[in-house]
Amino acid sequence: MTTGTENRADERTVTCADAVQEALAEAMERDDSVIVLGEDVADLQGGGIRGCTQGLSTRFGDGRVRSTPISEQAIIGAAVGAAIAGMRPVAEIMLMNFITVAMDQIVNHAAKTRYMSGGQASVPLTIRTMTGAGAGTGGQHSDMLEAWLAHVPGLKIAVPSTAADYKALLTACIFDDNPCIFIENTLQLKSKGSLIANEKPLPLGKARIVRSGSDVTLISYGRPMIDAEKVAASLGDQGLSVELIDLRTIVPFDEETILNSVAKTGRAVVLHEAVKRFGVGAEIASRIHEELFADLKKPVLRLGMPYTPVPFSSALEKPILWNADKIEAAIRSLM
Amino acid sequence: MTTGTENRADERTVTCADAVQEALAEAMERDDSVIVLGEDVADLQGGGIRGCTQGLSTRFGDGRVRSTPISEQAIIGAAVGAAIAGMRPVAEIMLMNFITVAMDQIVNHAAKTRYMSGGQASVPLTIRTMTGAGAGTGGQHSDMLEAWLAHVPGLKIAVPSTAADYKALLTACIFDDNPCIFIENTLQLKSKGSLIANEKPLPLGKARIVRSGSDVTLISYGRPMIDAEKVAASLGDQGLSVELIDLRTIVPFDEETILNSVAKTGRAVVLHEAVKRFGVGAEIASRIHEELFADLKKPVLRLGMPYTPVPFSSALEKPILWNADKIEAAIRSLM
Amino acid sequence: MERLNGPDGATLLNIYGKVSLIKQCDERLIRLIRSGRLAAPYYSPRGQEVIPAAISVLLNDDDYVVTIYRGLHDHLAKGVPLKGLLAEYFGRAAGHCKGKGGPMHITHPASGVVMTTGIVGSGIPIANGLGWASQLRGDGRIAVTNFGDGASNIGAFHEGLNLAAVWKLPVIFVCQNNQWAEHTSLAGGTSVTDIANRGAAYDMPSILVDGNDARAMWGAAREAVERARNGGGPTLIEAKTFRFNGHNLGDPAHYIPEEELAAWQLRDPHPALRALLIAEGHATEAEIAAIEESIAAEIEDAVAYAMEQPYPDESEGRLDIYDEEIAI
Amino acid sequence: MERLNGPDGATLLNIYGKVSLIKQCDERLIRLIRSGRLAAPYYSPRGQEVIPAAISVLLNDDDYVVTIYRGLHDHLAKGVPLKGLLAEYFGRAAGHCKGKGGPMHITHPASGVVMTTGIVGSGIPIANGLGWASQLRGDGRIAVTNFGDGASNIGAFHEGLNLAAVWKLPVIFVCQNNQWAEHTSLAGGTSVTDIANRGAAYDMPSILVDGNDARAMWGAAREAVERARNGGGPTLIEAKTFRFNGHNLGDPAHYIPEEELAAWQLRDPHPALRALLIAEGHATEAEIAAIEESIAAEIEDAVAYAMEQPYPDESEGRLDIYDEEIAI
């Protein structure tokens, strides 16, 4: 999240929540068909519980920015319908665990309508949702469930890790003609990063090589990127050269960048916040093994949450999360 | 599904649907706390659309066997509540795609209640559901979604492949003290197999070595096992020795059996009906790579559905499903 | 008052044309499936024809319709072209959905049919989104969403009606109460006798109507269409009707009491409307027979067309997953 | 008639004891959090105390209660022991849930509190299962499930009430209508003014009651409890009340109009009940003060206890995922 350098003239420091708000405002300004709905998103309701939609209803009107009842099926359903009718709805599901009441609309309708209609209908909606462990919110408010959605053909999934990506990836989702899921991190929304004016648009599906290296590839996305970056830097200082890749998009994911890197390093660690078992890391590790079996010096290592619901007590929650020590130990175990 | 031999004296041939019905009837006979609910499950409604619950309400009463409104959240919710109160509910979700409207109850409640209550509450429910492609029922009635549920700590998941396992695994689920998902196959329910009287109970988490072999390990579960068995036999006749493992239980899955086998063969194919990407096969393949990297002669190969919704037309549906040729080709590609 | 006028003769005849098309098409499909020439899941709308027929004559082509697996009547009434529809049933490349959707998932935007869902209740919230888009554009399009009595017990119904009421959306919720939800009777799963009474839970105007009576159905639809068109918000219509066949083809429906079926058969909407047209002099027996014959010919034509279309190429299956093919 | 009698003085005093415990505990928790000594998500029930207090005096220990993240009042009213409750807030090993649940997920079976959920509406269908178990066993236990006004707009509410009505379950659905759902007013998300009116959609007896009036609340609860206990099936109670604090601690609730808050503050249930007890001679000021002081002492004791408990050992996190630890 830190640039390590002074801001450039065309650079501003904003919170990730601000970055989301800017992406929405600019998209709405640019295209009348961009509309916003979700619980408490309008200004009468405070512009979103994290302020991500603040000012939008005042600026673009109560028609285009609507607070909803607590009805996630109705929220996603309305977004699906409006998208079919040619709008670009951005629906907020307040926390990711609440997609569990709306999975039907996401999976059976948003994801499949283009296909089942033989391409006659298009569902260019974006679902913004927020989640993440580490804040002591317990078992029903912390889950990362991107692996479920990745298993559903028809959806695209983006997980930003910097303020700039919060803005750029959300913009890409909104203007993508497919249903996109944009996963924000509860703890990260308040943290700051820099935005560069008129940055060129980011395509979905391209990873970012945060740091190039030659000894080992570290692949991650979302909030764990912060620690990943620290570890890569500190190991670099110690002469261990880590190539760090921020996946940015889970579907489609950037196999080319990953495979090129691991072909070079011969070693890889995949790190994510979600439960390790049956997680996104399993797919990435499988692809690397399938394609680079002969080049690998060591098996791909996965880091993720142990197989457990998220406990409330910090004494229990902290130990199950990733941290710099665990990442470093994983990397060292491969050398 | 065929034994290849004449029935023994204590052996009967039944359909998989009958096997389910027997498991339920025997469980209800044995334990008053076993109760059944779901759409159309009582005899007044025909005892289930596949006859799996036929006769139960007549025999055990309308109190214990209840047809429900079309309300999957209410179905699983009632099962969760009754389980907490000490019953062993068996809830039917008619088709697996309909779990999408009940994921909250399954994931946030059934799976997490034991943990979040610090072990004070227990949720010994079983969810029976049916699914499977190949019958021309299209995009919203065919999905195998076991990978989602496997990513949720707290659930157990069983997928039977023979009539005997339909009965034995369902019985194991019902008497397990954890929430269990039992996935039936639409096309298989009518097919027959043999049951042996007084077979000893089957534990969850133990795979079955269907056929031992030395050249390659083929791991699968559910309906694809039928073709897997044919291919293993035919390759065996041709001198290629396939060790065939029926996983039976996805969570917990029998790592020991898998790893022992692949340690021996050095080659493995994982086959499932579900979409390959981010599927159960990715976890299994990852575990094999992680544990047996040095022993593997070839990377683990995964077979599964391509990244697509299930199309309606048989001309499109057939090509995306596994078949004997594809399995054989995969195995041969490893030799 | 204009408002109280019923449909005129031409309108009734128009409705009858749709009813006859639906009935004949239903019968033809059943023969095709029974004879083994068509393999498709089929949910007959026989007995419910009048409901969408009477509504559709009040709709514009670009008004939206959302419906369910039991949707043949809704599709045909709204004007989905028959050839592409049947080709879709046969899984052919010329099907409206290129064979990828099938009978349960018909889409044909030019007729306004934008969604046919196989998930009970899920079309309800989707219609709200269509209505929202119309409201924003001020283009006057309204959305009609069809569902069964059983669907009125699922969460999506509740969330959808509440949101529509709060947002005053131009959406008509049409509950085709055919008395059965798969094998479960209305009383077996539904805590109210009249689903129209559920409208009060959303402060939404509701109309209880005999869905087998073309005149009454048209009247109910007109009230709802006018309200939606004029910014008056949503309406819940409960149209009482009956499902004359099993839930799907192959279901012998033993669970339906014989007397119940017999009583409803006396109220079959098709002969009733036919008789009314003649009795009131809107058409002669001969004129009606001619209409029916031309429909029969159209159906034969479409069946022949559909059956001779090629199947989609395997490569078609890889398209339309995303807007562009992505390598995954 | 007995039926029409209100609660006697002892009952009112009993209710007041619970109200005072809730109010004092709420204030203590807020101080602990504000002072940085407790880190926990907290949803204050201040203003809603009378509702569960009046219901609980009519329940047996083994009657079930299901509640939500805003559950402190429901927990305490039903008798969840304070020490273990506070230890859970502090994430300690001695917490009722060993620190794994936290304030949003309190379970204490001995008090009948079997589920506290953080998902809006989801406790409603769960209560049905508890009621079903009671019905089967004939043990006379009933289930009370609490939820907010906002929850009445979610699918689970609808499915839950319909099923309870069809199955005539011994369940009481208590909608604590505190006028706000997070930052959304009742009218902002809910299409009816009185949620009690939604009962008719399920043919379910409904009671609209002033949840801040102990006498009225007790009367409503008694009617519902008797009905459930006697096999008469479920009841929907809408208890009008107000949320005096923000949605959660930290929410300044700027969206609530000042006049609205001021008007409701005049109807604060706590001083009202206190004054009534004295006015009607059920207790003297001194007696009440003594009760309050003993509660205050109990709370201090529990806070001290909770704070000195050890945190759970890391290994505790691996238990209770399944009945037996499985290697995965």
Ligand SMILES: Cc1ncc(C[n+]2csc(CCOP(=O)(O)OP(=O)(O)O)c2C)c(N)n1
């Ligand atoms: C969410 C969901 N649950 C269950 C089903 C299985 N199912 C298909 S149709 C049907 C009955 C629907 O009855 P009703 O709503 O009255 O419509 P009808 O079929 O009578 O037209 C059921 C239970 C489904 N498709 N979706």
Ligand SMILES: Cc1ncc(C[n+]2csc(CCOP(=O)(O)OP(=O)(O)O)c2C)c(N)n1
């Ligand atoms: C399914 C779901 N959607 C959204 C939320 C986020 N959320 C938590 S509390 C709340 C407001 C609930 O309002 P109400 O039902 O009136 O209860 P109150 O908080 O006023 O007691 C919301 C939207 C949630 N927890 N669950």
Ligand SMILES: [Mg+2]
């Ligand atoms: Mg019906």
Ligand SMILES: [Mg+2]
């Ligand atoms: Mg509220």
